[in-house]
Structures are given as C-alpha cells and as structure tokens.
Amino acid sequence: xxxxxxxxxxxxxxxxxxxASAAEPIKIGAILSATGPASFLGEPQRxxxxxxxxxxxxxxxxLGRPLEVIIYDDETxxxxxxxxxxxxxxxxxxxxxxxxxxxxxxxxxxxxFSSARIPLVSMAAAERIVKPINPWVFKTPQSDRHxxxxxxxxxxxxxxxxxxxxxxxxxxxxxGREVLQELLPEFGMNxxxxxxxxxxxxxxxxxxxxxxxxxxxxxxxxxxxxxxxVIARNRVQxxxxxxxxxxxxxxxxxxxxxxxxxxxxxxxxxxxxxxADQLPEDHPQKELLLEYIQAYxxxxxxxxxxxxxxxxxxxxxxxxxxxxxxxxxxxAIRDNLQQISxxxxxxxxxxxxxxxxxxxxxxxxxxxxxxxxxxxxxVE
Amino acid sequence: MDLGTFLxxxxxxxxxxxxxxxxxxxxxxxxxxxGIINFAQGEFVMLGGLLAVVFMHWLDPGLPAAxxxxxxxxxIVGLVMERLTIRPVQHTSVINLIIVTIGVSITIRGLMMLLxxxxxxxLPAFSGTTPIPILGATIAPQSFWILGITLLVLAxxxxxxxxxxxxxxxxxCSFEPKAARLMGISVERMVMASFMLSAxxxxxxxxILTPLTMTSYDVGVLLGLKxxxxxxxxGLGNPFGAAAGGLLLGVLEAFGAGLISSAYKxxxxxxxxxxxxxxxxxxxxxxxxxxxx
Numbered sequence: 001x002x003x004x005x006x007x008x009x010x011x012x013x014x015x016x017x018x019x020a021s022a023a024e025p026i027k028i029g030a031i032l033s034a035t036g037p038a039s040f041l042g043e044p045q046r047x048x049x050x051x052x053x054x055x056x057x058x059x060x061x062x063l064g065r066p067l068e069v070i071i072y073d074d075e076t077x078x079x080x081x082x083x084x085x086x087x088x089x090x091x092x093x094x095x096x097x098x099x100x101x102x103x104x105x106x107x108x109x110x111x112x113f114s115s116a117r118i119p120l121v122s123m124a125a126a127e128r129i130v131k132p133i134n135p136w137v138f139k140t141p142q143s144d145r146h147x148x149x150x151x152x153x154x155x156x157x158x159x160x161x162x163x164x165x166x167x168x169x170x171x172x173x174x175x176g177r178e179v180l181q182e183l184l185p186e187f188g189m190n191x192x193x194x195x196x197x198x199x200x201x202x203x204x205x206x207x208x209x210x211x212x213x214x215x216x217x218x219x220x221x222x223x224x225x226x227x228x229x230v231i232a233r234n235r236v237q238x239x240x241x242x243x244x245x246x247x248x249x250x251x252x253x254x255x256x257x258x259x260x261x262x263x264x265x266x267x268x269x270x271x272x273x274x275x276a277d278q279l280p281e282d283h284p285q286k287e288l289l290l291e292y293i294q295a296y297x298x299x300x301x302x303x304x305x306x307x308x309x310x311x312x313x314x315x316x317x318x319x320x321x322x323x324x325x326x327x328x329x330x331x332a333i334r335d336n337l338q339q340i341s342x343x344x345x346x347x348x349x350x351x352x353x354x355x356x357x358x359x360x361x362x363x364x365x366x367x368x369x370x371x372x373x374x375x376x377x378x379v380e
Numbered sequence: 381m382d383l384g385t386f387l388x389x390x391x392x393x394x395x396x397x398x399x400x401x402x403x404x405x406x407x408x409x410x411x412x413x414x415g416i417i418n419f420a421q422g423e424f425v426m427l428g429g430l431l432a433v434v435f436m437h438w439l440d441p442g443l444p445a446a447x448x449x450x451x452x453x454x455x456i457v458g459l460v461m462e463r464l465t466i467r468p469v470q471h472t473s474v475i476n477l478i479i480v481t482i483g484v485s486i487t488i489r490g491l492m493m494l495l496x497x498x499x500x501x502x503l504p505a506f507s508g509t510t511p512i513p514i515l516g517a518t519i520a521p522q523s524f525w526i527l528g529i530t531l532l533v534l535a536x537x538x539x540x541x542x543x544x545x546x547x548x549x550x551x552x553c554s555f556e557p558k559a560a561r562l563m564g565i566s567v568e569r570m571v572m573a574s575f576m577l578s579a580x581x582x583x584x585x586x587x588i589l590t591p592l593t594m595t596s597y598d599v600g601v602l603l604g605l606k607x608x609x610x611x612x613x614x615g616l617g618n619p620f621g622a623a624a625g626g627l628l629l630g631v632l633e634a635f636g637a638g639l640i641s642s643a644y645k646x647x648x649x650x651x652x653x654x655x656x657x658x659x660x661x662x663x664x665x666x667x668x669x670x671x672x673x
Contacts, residue, residue, distance in 0.1 A: 037598075039498045169643065196643040200602050202593030205392040206638035206645075209385055226500040226594050233592070237520040238388070239511050258502055258594060261509070 025068035026061075026328045028318060029088035031099030031109065032123070032311070036076030037199070040225065040254070042101040044308030045123055046071055047300050049098070052315050055295075062322055069315070070094060074105055081105035085112045096321075096333045098314040100124060101307075104171045110137050119334040121317060123310035126175050130357040138337055138357040140313040140347055142271065146362040147248045148179045150269040151220060152187045154367050154378075155245070160217035164193035164242075166207055166231060168223035173199075176222035176247055192216045197227060205234045212240055224249040229258035236262040243267070248365065252305045256373055263373070269365040270375065271306045271347050278377040284344050292346055309346030316345060317352075381639070384516020389634045395523045395592065397630020398530040399425060402585030403607025404614065404622035405537065406578030411616055412554035413567075413574040416477045420461065420485040422604020424579045427454040428586025429595035430492055433501040443504060451583040457488070458579025462572045470571075485600065492597040505591040522592045529588050533581055534623055541619070550574060582607075609653050615666020624665060629653075 030049055033042035053069045061067055070092050072084035081100045088094050089112060096119045100106045103126030110129070113120040114136040122129050122139040129139045155163065165180050167173035173196070184191050192214045195207040208231070211219060219235075219242055221228050228250045235244060244266050246255075251270035256263045272279060276289035292312060296304045318333060320340060325332035338357065343350040348364030367378040403425050410418045431450035435441065441449065465480050506525045511518040540547040552560040553570040561567050586595065586603075606629065614625020629649055636648035656664060 035498070043498075196641075197637075198646060200599070201645075202589070202599075203392055203396045203634075206389055206634045207642045209388045209392075210638050210642075213385060226596070229500070229502075230593060233509075236509060237511050237518065239513070239518040254499065258500055260502070 045311035313345035387517035393631030393634030401626025422600030424582030426600035428583030429590035454583035615663030621665025
C-alpha cells in the first residue's frame, strides 16, 4: 500500500516537473556598462538586448521555451563586472552569457566563465580576448587590427609614409597604439610622432603643435568620444591641413555633432551600420542592417549605434547556436558557436571556427569620409 | 623652439589654466570665510557649462543670454547649497562640513546625469572658430574670450574685496570671525555670500571654456581637482595667488605635454606641486605661516 502511494506521488511530482520544465525559460546572462564612462557603448547594447528578447518571445521563443536575458550593469567598473559574473554563474545559472562592454572588464570576467564551462560572447574590441584562443570565449566586434589594416591600406594607396599617431591613454588607446606600432613598419611607413592624451583631457593643442613641427603626411587619432572631437577642433584651430584618420571608436553620429564643422574631411573605418543606406542593393548585410536600424529607432526614439550592433550579433549568434544544437546546454552552445559559418550580422559576416572565435576580418570595415556632416562611403 | 611654437603652448596653457584659476578662486573664497574646502567647486564649473547647454536647448534665448542664465542659476545653486546643507550643521567640525560638500557634489552630478543624460555636449564659440594668426602661432578666438573674461572677473573680485564695504566685511570675517561679529557684521550672511560668489566664478569658468573643450555631467571631478591643485600651488589663503596658480598650472601642463611627453602631462603638474609643497608649504603666493605656540 505504502509502495503504491509512493509510486503515485513520484509519478505526480515528476509529471508536474516535466510540465514546468517545458515552459522554463532559457536564461542568458549579460554584463554591460549601461552607466559610467562607457555608458555610450553599454546603453545601446542594453536596449538592443531588451528589444531582441521581446522580438524572439513574440515569435514563440526558442525551442518552444521563452528566452530570458538577465542583464546586469557593471557601471564600467571591473569589480562590479566580476561580481555580476559570479551572480550569473552561481545564482542565475545561465547557459551562456554576453559581455562585458569594455575590454578590461571582459578580460577580468573571462576566467570565471571558462572555469565554469559556460560560453561567453564579448562585445569588446581587444584582440587579446580571443588571442590566444580560449575555448569558451567569443567576441563580436571587429578587432583593432582590422581597423588599423584598413587605415594603413588607405594611407598607403595615397602614398603617405610619415605617420604621426595620437592615442588615448586608456585600454582602447593602448591596444590601438600597440597594433599601430607593430603594423606601421610592415606597411613601409615611419612613425614620426607617438603622442598620448588622457581620456578626460580638454585641450590637445600642445600635442598637435609638436606633431605640426614634425610635418607628417597624416595623423592617426585613436580614441572614443569626446577626446577625438576635441582633437578635430584643435586641428582646425591650429590651421592644420594634415590629413587626419580617426579610429572606429568614434563611428557614431554623436562624434560629428561634437566636432561640428571640424569633422569635415576626416576619414575613418566603420562598420557598415553607419552607411547601411549607401550600401549596394545586393550587399548581404543591407537588409538586416536597415531592419535593425528601423526597429531600434522606432522603439527607443534614439539614433542607432554600431555598439548596439555588437550586442545584436552576440545574442543572435547564441540563438543560432541553440537552434542548431536543438538544446540549450552550455557545452552544445559552445560547440555550435564555433561551427557558425556565413552568419550575417551587423558587424560583418561571421566565419567562426575552433581557431577563430571572432570570425571577422578587415573586410568587416568600410572606409568612410565625413562630408557635409554625414558619412560618405568610400569606394573599396 | 621657435617663437610660434612657444606662443602656441603658452596660449593653450593660459586658456585651460583660466578655468583652473577660476575654480581655484572659488575654493579660496569659501575657504577664507569658513575654513571649508568645498569639494562641490568642480560641480559649479560643470553647471556653468552644462546649464548653458540646457538653457540653449530648452529656451533657445541666444548664446549670451544662455550663458548669463546658466551663471545666475549656478549662483542660486550655491545659495541653496549653503542654506540647505551647510547652515543646518554649521556648528559641527570643519571636516564634517567638508564631507557634506563631497555629498553635495555627488548629488549635483547625479541630478545632472538623470536630468540631462551622460552624453558630452558643446556650445557654439562666442565669435566664430576662424583661428587668428599671431607671430607664427594660431589662436582660437574663444581663447581670447576666455582670457579676457577671466581677467575681468579677477579685476572685479579685486575691486570687490578691497574697495567695497561688503567685500571688506567678507575679508574681515576671514581674518577673525569673532571680531567681525562684534563689529556688527553678520557672519552667516557673509558665508552665504561666499558660496554664491564661488559658484559664480566657477560657473563663469565653465561657461566660457565649454565652446572649446565641451562638457558633460562628470567633468567637474577633474576640474575641481585641478582647481584644488592650483590653490595649493598659489597658496590656499590668497585668492589671487590661487588664480595665478591656476594659470601657471595650465601653462606647466601645456609645456610638459609639448616638450617632455604627453603621457606624463598630469604627472608633471603634480610633481611640480609636490616640489613646491616641500619648498614653500604655503604655496608660491601664500604668506608663510607665523602661528605661535
């Protein structure tokens, strides 16, 4: 009698459990800098993730289960990012995670995800995130190296040889500076000036005056807003005519607004998002980019940015891996992520492999010139 | 180094140094009447610039009116700050009051972030951006505005403190509050006035620099720090020494970045300040301490 009762109870409990688990959400974590100095990167990323979550759930979710994106704001602080990583791993038990927004924070949280064997897709640029390869870590933005290759290729075509660089003294600038120092000699160019500015500096005329005295063929500026806008203004203020390249770190409309007329004629590498409407009709990314821009701008009433695109790609790649695997376990997601090929994202067409966890090359960038306060796509 | 390059560095240094100087002046005005280091001083500089942007956007009254409105509004913020946060706890120790000012600075920063967002903003230049060539250097018209207005404010303050009865009453409070009170001066009113004045000069600095250097809710931290360093350099008790210290700090930074290495720009300024503290602890223009035990 007792045995039968136990069996019935067990069956009942198991039955309800399996019903519950069918509707249990697939949890994906996200750590991003929605506030703090990198908020201009993190905010569009958070918006994008919320938007995608709603879109996917409206279309019936993933594998018949709802998708739940658990977002933590690291306030652009390393300690907060690490705490968030711990929470995602121990309390929320996510099957995959997206983050962090900045390179420094990504490098800090990476070891936790790889030792917990949970795949992590970063939205930060630094090449060190995927080189050397970490079996559990991926990233969606193009690397600094790709941007430098594009800029130097453009400069080479114009016959420039003497190059001055002006980089910001934070992680983004340091990474760019290292790649520039490495690749300039390979392009047969001379580094005539190697100047640095602080991320909060408000006047870079001393550095530019020094550079002007060395009369280089071109200046490459590496930084994110607002520094490069100050530099663009200082350049005009000093009456300098030297051609100036900017990094992909300022490829947003905000930069043109800040630099004003001083932005005219500057050249920079940018993801295709900035010039989506100028792409040829048959470009594989065009439709996706226009759809994303339309959806984002209608929902948030704000200008779309490439940085939000990194989050778009990160979540879409994970979703693609889950769909392909037919199950949402960390191991299956990881295995399928590194098999993704020909995947069209906002940043480029991803060709992942066990040896390449970024999946992009320099073709993910196009060169654009700022003309009449807007981006002008330069013919490749 | 040729004359043009020298002038270029000098102009860059004096331009940025002007804001450090005005922030430093604000520090000393409050320090003199109360003995408080007002850590919200950098926020006054930020409010001067950012509120001008806000007024331009909301009311569109034209640039000069927006700047005047921003400076007036910041002066009122100084008044409100003294009334709401300093006066209720005025009998506590100075260190507690300093902590109160830190709290106020965080609050102001947070409010501006919520109200106006985290982006960077810029004001149009007062008279165009066509650079003016002078002896081989090219200087932005805004630099002349900045230097001119800074000198004007300094002259006005000088006149106020040495020639007007109100200004002299404030000085009296700074030297000996008890005696000043016995002479019938309302020390409370003077403290309130000192907060308004320091908010005023800080805001002027912020508003005139914004067309050149842009602003956002968090620029006050660094500007406050540099203003404080300028005070140390020039002498904390001496308003005009502090302002001169600001100009000197700006020039040091510019020449440091241009001649030695831009990577150590901030370090150079702080090393010089350390050296001065060792050599003349009261600052370049401060009177040596003659307190007897």
